[in-house]
Structures are given as structure tokens and as C-alpha cells.
Amino acid sequence: MIPLIEARGLVRIYEIRKGPFSRPQPVRAVDDLSLSVMPGETVGIVGESGSGKSTLGRMLLGIDRAQAGEVIFDGRQMPPLHSQQWRALRAKMQLVYQDPLAALDRRLTISAQIGEPLDIHGIGSKEERKERVRELMGAVGLRPDQAGRYPHELSGGQRQRAVIARALAARPSLLICDEPVSALDVSIQAQVVNMLRDLQEQNGIAMVFISHDLKVVRNIADRVAVMYLGKIVEEGSSDTIFQFPRHPYTKALVSSVPVPGKRLQGRVILQGEPPNPAARPSGCAFHPRCPLATDICRTRTPELRRIETGRTAACHLLANDLAVAA
Amino acid sequence: MSTQTPNLVELRDLKVAFDGVQVLHGINLDVAHGDALGLVGESGCGKSVTWLAALGLLPGKASVTGSVRLGGMELSTAPRPVLEKVRGKRIAMIFQDPSSSLNPVLRIGRQITEALAIHRGLTGEAARAEALRLMDMVGIPDPRRRFDQYSHEFSGGQCQRLMIAIALAGEPDLLIADEPTTALDATIQAQILDLLAELKRETGMALVFISHDLGAVSQVCESVCVMYAGRIVEQGTVDQLFSEPRHPYTRGLFDAIPRLHGTRERLIPIPGTVPNPRELPRGCAFSPRCPKASNFCHTNSPRLLLQPDGSSLACVHPVEVAGTGAGKARIFEEVMQ
Incomplete structure (x- = not known):
């Protein structure tokens, strides 16, 4: 089976200026990253702010252009941004953001917005579109009488349902969700996560699920990639990666998740600040915060390589079989 | 909840209404010295609210x-000058978004010394020395160099540390932390929780920790209050x-919290949403979402009653104590870890 979408050696460099007269500094948001997603598979992307998760999501859709590397969708190279072919392809891949209020147009009713992709891509007759909107609203758990509501008349959870219904309208084969439940209360979050899982299973949609919340990712993704400063540092099945993390960074992430009833004592609290992509450390980018860093970590960048079946990691200590003590 | 020692703060029948819509329905709450609630x-x-x-x-x-008493002093009727002596001095508060609580055009050192001047009358070198000590205490590396920087030069986690430093400037008896870690990354959140627990131990101040994250609450608190629709x-404990x-x-x-370990299961959401305060359901406000609700619940509002084990509960059909459900065992398992 060929991957639905495949990213090869993606690089994205932003230029930032500290002041109006200072020289622009390159910021490597995504740095030589490769990732593939099979049809119907859910891949979770986790990492701290500034690790390049969102940039990666945008690059997979072709919204952010890659400076190097390529994105292959369904066996074909991603057409250039705003081209005719790209617009046509966008029906097949959709994006769901964190803030549903910002993603919705305040002056349109939600049924109009859910039907908008159908209008844009010219799918179906007027009657069929109406029927499809009704069907979508039912699928995401919105009541028919809410069709004429405006975004501000809905709760946060309902708005996110509307955004998801809109993303599903054109029957995409890929859904990219960028922190879709982070702004929701835990009770509502569970509703939306269950719904996403059901919809995905019913329609066989592949999904890239970007989140900083390990618990949510573990419960929705089949495979998880952990990002640190624009690179994937560990990748593996969601059943094992959080249970037996191998990379020191993944270990620290897992350990920082507060578990109800579990006290602070005995947890590995990662010291230091989240990484600044504008000042990338030499060698392994994680070495200044890594409790196990050695000389080689400060000078040489570790390659992402297979460390066990279905698991890759970028760490010198793992590659040299000096397995990190649990 | 013992009545022997006088409590630091006592809220009695606190009610709040916005434009005639009641959002808080009589809160009774005690915070003792050194408590973490x-x-x-x-x-x-x-x-x-x-x-x-x-x-x-x-x-x-x-x-x-309603009544708000701080060490025997009534605050709800107190004139403004009295309140201003309490706020920031005896009771300090920190908020979710540290970068919007800090002044972007004032140097950090100045913002800390300002609080020291107001609450403790420290000025000049004494204030500077104390501000540096506070910055060091909350874990800002190299405080001398960073004293003259602006808030945008600090990361989100460091801004929250600075907010805590300003809150500590008045040596408060009570620190109210309103979702202090919600906007932070998990690794930074763990650092801030650790810091709050440590500061509480060192200074002996009481802490009220407001959060929707049960995990975070259990890391720093000894007792917990669960609120729903303006009621406890x-x-x-x-x-x-x-x-x-x-x-x-x-x-x-x-049950709604996804588990990090174990088999991947369907999440268990609470159906429905929090009711709009304008259209509160009759009876128990939670009854429309409650799996155990009976007709009685739809018509009668339960009172918060003291239980034999010292906890309080407002429910006529509580979850069985000796429950055999798998969910209970699961929660228990994690407490035991």
C-alpha cells in the first residue's frame, strides 16, 4: 500500500528581525523532516510550543511552501500554492484549527458555512448539498434546529463540531487537526475526540492530529511522532511510545503529564526553557536539557534511525546501543 | 474544615448576580492558614467569580x-482603602495569561520593586536587593542581568514565575492562582506546579488553586472543591x-480524562454542556447530564451536606462507595501508584 501523503526532507526557514534595523535571522521551523501517513491511519504529532508542529501541518497541506524537500499526495507531487490543481486537491485535504470561533465566519449561519466547501468545489445540486449539510450536522451531533444559528450562539464544543462538519463536507481523504480540542473542557473534549474517532473509522479518513496533550494523542492516534525543534526525535506506535519511551525527551514529556492522584515526588521535571528555534543548540538540539548528554551530543546531530521494530529515534545514546536506563 | 483554629478566610453565603442573572448561588468556603485548596x-x-x-x-x-471574612475582618462591606491594603498584600492573585498581566513597557525589576514599595515600603537599594532575592526564589536564572529586561524578553513560563515573584512581594497569607499553568507547555507546567508546592512549603502561605485540570490540582492541593453551575x-481531601x-x-x-497508559478505550464524556445561568434547569443543575438522576432530582435542589468521613456532598443519588465498577478500580489504581 502506498502512503496517502508523504513528506520527504521538508525544510521551512522563516526569517525574523529583532528590530527594524537588525539583520534578519533564519529560524529553522521545520528541519529536514520526513513523514508518511497511510490511508485511514491517524498519526499524532506532539511536542512543545515552537517545535514546528503547526508549520509541519501547514506544509503537508501545501499552504506553507517548503524551501527544500517535497510533499507527495496520493502518488503525485503537491501542486504549487493557489494553482488550479492545488485548489482542486484541497477538497481532499482539510484543516481543523484550535480556535473554532476564529475559523468560522461570524456573519454566516453554521449551515451555510458547513455547505461552503460543497459550493466552492461545485459538488452536487442545490438539493443534494442541502441534504449533505443535514447529514453532516447529524454526524457531528448538531441538532437540525441549530442550522440557522450563528457561531456566537453556539458553545465552544458545538462550534468545533461545526468546523469539523465543514471539514468533512467535501469527503476528504486527509484531515489535519491542529490542536482541535485544546480549548475545550475535558468533558467536552472527550465528546469531540470520540466523535472524531467514529467519523474517521466510518469514512476511512487519514488524519494528522497535532497536539501538545499526550493523553489525547494516545487515545486517538495509531502512530505518534515526537517533535523537538523542527525535527522528529522519536516515532512509534501510540500503544508503546508513551508506555516505553526511549528518547530522553519523550521520557521527560511522559513524566510531565500530571496524573490525577499522583503526587509530584518522583517525577522527572525537565529543567530549562522550551527551545528557541532562533538559537538552535549545536549537535543534538535537546542536549542542553538532557540529563544524559555526553560530549558527542554537543557536537554531532543524531540521525533518526530504527531502534526496534516499528520504532525510530534520533539519539546517540540509543543508536550506540548504550540503551538509556529506564 | 475544622472549627478549632480560626480560619484565614471564610466565605459565607456568597452570591453574585450579573444584570439580575444569578451566577453564584451561595458559596460557603473556609481556607485555613497554610491550607492548599x-x-x-x-x-x-x-x-x-x-x-x-x-x-x-x-x-x-x-x-x-454574603460575607467574606479575612482573619475576623469583614471585607464585603469594607471601604476601598481597606480593601486595597488587603489585595496584593495579604491576599495575592495570579492569572492564566502572565504576559497580559505584566506591563510591557516597564522593566521587570521596576514592576517587582513597585509591589515592594506599595506593600512593604521598601525603596532604593533595599527594594532592589529584595526583588533580586524574589527573582532568584522563583527560579529566574541570573536575576542581576535580567532585572532591567522587559516582559517580552522572557518566555511564557518565566513570565509566570515573575508574576509569582510580584505576588510574593507583599508576603501574602493567601495566594490565589487562577489557572496558572493552563497556557503553558506540559514540561513548563510541571516546573510551575513544583515551584508553587515548594513556595508553599517554604513560606507557609495558604494557596487556592483554581483549575479545570484535576491532575494539576492533585499535585499541589490537600483538599478539593468541585463546583458546578455556581454551587459547590x-x-x-x-x-x-x-x-x-x-x-x-x-x-x-x-472518567472524561483520557488515560496515557493501558489499552486504548473510548473516552467517557459527560453528555451535554454546562447550563446557561439564565436558563438553569429546575432541581439539581446537573440533573439533565446526570446518569443517575431521578424524578426527585429534576424538581429538588440538593443541599451540600457533611458526610461521616468529613467530606461534603450535594447529591441524593451519589456514586456507590463500595462500587464494583471498573472505572472506580481504575482511578484507585492510579492513586496507589
Whole structure:
């Protein structure tokens, strides 16, 4: 089976200026990253702010252009941004953001917005579109009488349902969700996560699920990639990666998740600040915060390589079989 | 909840209404010296409003009734100058978004010394020395160099540390932390929780920790209050509530948390949403979402009653104590770890 979408050696460099007269500094948001997603598979992307998760999501859709590397969708190279072919392809891949209020147009009713992709891509007759909107609203758990509501008349959870219904309208084969439940209360979050899982299973949609919340990712993704400063540092099945993390960074992430009833004592609290992509450390980018860093970590960048079946990691200590003590 | 020692803060029948819509329905809450109390519940349950009302920080259109006593002094009727001596000095508060609480055009050192001048009358070199000590205490590396920097030169986690430093400037008896870690990355959140627990140990101040994250609350608090639709529905120690949640709402909050380990299961959401305060359901406000609700629940509002084990509960059909459900065992397992 060929991957639905495949990213090869993606690089994205932003230029930032500290002041109006200072020289622009390159910021490597995504740095030589490769990732593939099979049809119907859910891949979770986790990492701290500034690790390049969102940039990666945008690059997979072709919204952010890659400076190097390529994105292959369904066996074909991603057409250039705003081209005719790209617009046509966008029906097949959709994006769901964190803030549903910002993603919705305040002056349109939600049924109009859910039907908008159908209008844009010219799918179906007027009657069929109406029927499809009704069907979508039912699928995401919105009541028919809410069709004429405006975004501000809905709760946060309902708005996110509307955004998801809109993303599903054109029957995409890929859904990219960028922190879709982070702004929701835990009770509502569970509703939306269950719904996403059901919809995905019913329609066989592949999904890239970007989140900083390990618990949510573990419960929705089949495979998880952990990002640190624009690179994937560990990748593996969601059943094992959080249970037996191998990379020191993944270990620290897992350990920082507060578990109800579990006290602070005995947890590995990662010291230091989240990484600044504008000042990338030499060698392994994680070495200044890594409790196990050695000389080689400060000078040489570790390659992402297979460390066990279905698991890759970028760490010198793992590659040299000096397995990190649990 | 013992009545022997005088409590630091006592809220009695605190009610708040905005434009005639009641959002807080009589809160009774005690905070003892050195206590660490967590306040949990979904957004819109009145967690923040409770403390904003207690400190007189709500806008003028809010009508607040009830009593707020701080060490025997009544605050609800106190004139403004008295309140201003309390706020920031005896009771300090930190908020979710540190970068919007700091002044972007003032140097950090100046913002800390300002608080020191107001609350402790320190000026000049003494204030500077104390500010450097506070910055060091909250874990800002190299405080001397960073004293003259602006807030944008600090990361989100460091801004929250600075907010805590400013809050500590008045040597408060009580620190109210309103979702202090919600906007931070998990690794930084763990650092801030660690810092709060450590500061509490060192200074002996009381802490009220407002959060929707049950995990975070259990890291720093000894007792927990669960709020729903402007009422306290369950109250007890962390151990009581986390091993045996009695209120179906508390139980629902636990069940909704996705598990990091174990087999991948369907999540268990609480159906529906928090009711709009304008259209509160009759009877128990949670009854429309409650799996155990009976006809009685739809017509009668339960009172918060003291239980034999010292906890309090407002429910007529609580979750069984000796429950055999798999969910209970699961929560218990994690407490035991």
C-alpha cells in the first residue's frame, strides 16, 4: 500500500528581525523532516510550543511552501500554492484549527458555512448539498434546529463540531487537526475526540492530529511522532511510545503529564526553557536539557534511525546501543 | 474544615448576580492558614467569580451579597482603602495569561520593586536587593542581568514565575492562582506546579488553586472543591475525592480524562454542556447530564451536606462507595501508584 501523503526532507526557514534595523535571522521551523501517513491511519504529532508542529501541518497541506524537500499526495507531487490543481486537491485535504470561533465566519449561519466547501468545489445540486449539510450536522451531533444559528450562539464544543462538519463536507481523504480540542473542557473534549474517532473509522479518513496533550494523542492516534525543534526525535506506535519511551525527551514529556492522584515526588521535571528555534543548540538540539548528554551530543546531530521494530529515534545514546536506563 | 483554629478566610453565603442573572448561588468556603485548596469544574462554573467577588474585583454591574471574612475582618462591606491594603498584600492573585498581566513597557525589576514599595515600603537599594532575592526564589536564572529586561524578553513560563515573584512581594497569607499553568507547555507546567508546592512549603502561605485540570490540582492541593453551575457540589481531601468520588459530576470529570497508559478505550464524556445561568434547569443543575438522576432530582435542589468521613456532598443519588465498577478500580489504581 502506498502512503496517502508523504513528506520527504521538508525544510521551512522563516526569517525574523529583532528590530527594524537588525539583520534578519533564519529560524529553522521545520528541519529536514520526513513523514508518511497511510490511508485511514491517524498519526499524532506532539511536542512543545515552537517545535514546528503547526508549520509541519501547514506544509503537508501545501499552504506553507517548503524551501527544500517535497510533499507527495496520493502518488503525485503537491501542486504549487493557489494553482488550479492545488485548489482542486484541497477538497481532499482539510484543516481543523484550535480556535473554532476564529475559523468560522461570524456573519454566516453554521449551515451555510458547513455547505461552503460543497459550493466552492461545485459538488452536487442545490438539493443534494442541502441534504449533505443535514447529514453532516447529524454526524457531528448538531441538532437540525441549530442550522440557522450563528457561531456566537453556539458553545465552544458545538462550534468545533461545526468546523469539523465543514471539514468533512467535501469527503476528504486527509484531515489535519491542529490542536482541535485544546480549548475545550475535558468533558467536552472527550465528546469531540470520540466523535472524531467514529467519523474517521466510518469514512476511512487519514488524519494528522497535532497536539501538545499526550493523553489525547494516545487515545486517538495509531502512530505518534515526537517533535523537538523542527525535527522528529522519536516515532512509534501510540500503544508503546508513551508506555516505553526511549528518547530522553519523550521520557521527560511522559513524566510531565500530571496524573490525577499522583503526587509530584518522583517525577522527572525537565529543567530549562522550551527551545528557541532562533538559537538552535549545536549537535543534538535537546542536549542542553538532557540529563544524559555526553560530549558527542554537543557536537554531532543524531540521525533518526530504527531502534526496534516499528520504532525510530534520533539519539546517540540509543543508536550506540548504550540503551538509556529506564 | 475544622472549627478549632480560626480560619484565614471564610466565605459565607456568597452570591453574585450579573444584570439580575444569578451566577453564584451561595458559596460557603473556609481556607485555613497554610491550607492548599483546589477549585475544579468546567468553564463557567463560577470558580474564578468566587474569588474575584471575594476580593471586590468584579465590575460594578455585578451585585455581590454574603460575607467574606479575612482573619475576623469583614471585607464585603469594607471601604476601598481597606480593601486595597488587603489585595496584593495579604491576599495575592495570579492569572492564566502572565504576559497580559505584566506591563510591557516597564522593566521587570521596576514592576517587582513597585509591589515592594506599595506593600512593604521598601525603596532604593533595599527594594532592589529584595526583588533580586524574589527573582532568584522563583527560579529566574541570573536575576542581576535580567532585572532591567522587559516582559517580552522572557518566555511564557518565566513570565509566570515573575508574576509569582510580584505576588510574593507583599508576603501574602493567601495566594490565589487562577489557572496558572493552563497556557503553558506540559514540561513548563510541571516546573510551575513544583515551584508553587515548594513556595508553599517554604513560606507557609495558604494557596487556592483554581483549575479545570484535576491532575494539576492533585499535585499541589490537600483538599478539593468541585463546583458546578455556581454551587459547590462536592468537597473533601484529595485522597477522598480521587479514590472515591461520590458526586456523579466529579466522577464524570475523572472518567472524561483520557488515560496515557493501558489499552486504548473510548473516552467517557459527560453528555451535554454546562447550563446557561439564565436558563438553569429546575432541581439539581446537573440533573439533565446526570446518569443517575431521578424524578426527585429534576424538581429538588440538593443541599451540600457533611458526610461521616468529613467530606461534603450535594447529591441524593451519589456514586456507590463500595462500587464494583471498573472505572472506580481504575482511578484507585492510579492513586496507589
